Amino acid sequence: MEWLDALILGIVQGLAEYLPISSSGHLEIFREILGIDLPSDKVLQFDLILHAATVCSTIVVLWPMFRKLCVSFFTFKRDADFYYVCKILLSCIPVAIVGLCFKDYVEGFFGSGLTVVGICLLVTACLLSFAHFTGVREISKYGASKGRDIGWLDAFIIGCSQAVAVLPGLSRSGTTIATGIILGDKRDKVASFSFLMVIIPILGEALLDIKDIIGDPAAQGENSVGALSLIIGFVASFVVGCCACKWMLELVKKGKLVWFAVYCVIMGIICLLWQ
Numbered sequence: 001m002e003w004l005d006a007l008i009l010g011i012v013q014g015l016a017e018y019l020p021i022s023s024s025g026h027l028e029i030f031r032e033i034l035g036i037d038l039p040s041d042k043v044l045q046f047d048l049i050l051h052a053a054t055v056c057s058t059i060v061v062l063w064p065m066f067r068k069l070c071v072s073f074f075t076f077k078r079d080a081d082f083y084y085v086c087k088i089l090l091s092c093i094p095v096a097i098v099g100l101c102f103k104d105y106v107e108g109f110f111g112s113g114l115t116v117v118g119i120c121l122l123v124t125a126c127l128l129s130f131a132h133f134t135g136v137r138e139i140s141k142y143g144a145s146k147g148r149d150i151g152w153l154d155a156f157i158i159g160c161s162q163a164v165a166v167l168p169g170l171s172r173s174g175t176t177i178a179t180g181i182i183l184g185d186k187r188d189k190v191a192s193f194s195f196l197m198v199i200i201p202i203l204g205e206a207l208l209d210i211k212d213i214i215g216d217p218a219a220q221g222e223n224s225v226g227a228l229s230l231i232i233g234f235v236a237s238f239v240v241g242c243c244a245c246k247w248m249l250e251l252v253k254k255g256k257l258v259w260f261a262v263y264c265v266i267m268g269i270i271c272l273l274w275q
Contacts, residue, residue, distance in 0.1 A: 014240025020174025120169025
């Protein structure tokens with residue numbers, strides 16, 4: 001992979017990870033446009049590095065909240081922040097099960113064309129639209145402050161939606177935020193929870209993958225991504241992700257997700273026609 005391709009894909013990941021338009025789906029789209037042909041395992045390796053970069057963006061943007069949660073959890077304060085982290089851990093269980101039991105099956109969807117991406121983008125559009133109109137109804141009925149804090153069952157259900165969103169084209173942020181809004185949770189709480197809940201599974205998988213790359217000589221072969229491309233992609237994804245994360249937090253509060261549903265419909269149809 002050329003460094004310019006890695007730069008473009010890093011920018012795409014930084015934007016699409018936080019906006020509800022599916023980062024994995026858009027990475028597939030741009031790989032198709034750029035003519036990048038890599039084995040599915042190498043595709044997944046590169047995507048994981050980019051996702052790790054946006055996770056770092058989340059930590060930077062939400063640092064005051066992240067630091068507070070870590071202090072509370074690791075000192076066992078048993079306060080609201082401690083239980084908030086416990087809810088995040090609960091939400092990670094479904095995606096951990098998918099990663100451990102269905103990893104090979106999921107890998108098969110990456111680099112396999114745009115049909116799955118197009119279908120999943122249309123599903124994302126449906127979720128965002130439903131969440132939008134549900135939210136509008138609640139606001140008109142109860143006021144803009146309507147909503148509850150994320151409960152234990154809500155955390156698990158949102159975690160299940162994150163597990164399903166491993167498919168390329170099904171937006172992780174869009175799916176989890178839409179699920180929280182549909183459940184009746186506060187918009188700003190859902191957005192922060194959605195961005196924080198991905199930290200553990202992505203960083204854990206990325207560290208394991210880096211270990212495999214270093215320890216496997218075949219990973220450095222002809223079809224490997226290359227260290228320079230990985231670094232450039234990581235930096236681009238991190239910088240753009242910091243800006244996109246702040247932007248998305250404001251968009252969720254203002255309830256403007258329906259426009260992303262329109263975008264997902266257009267891109268989904270284009271993907272299906274392209275394929």
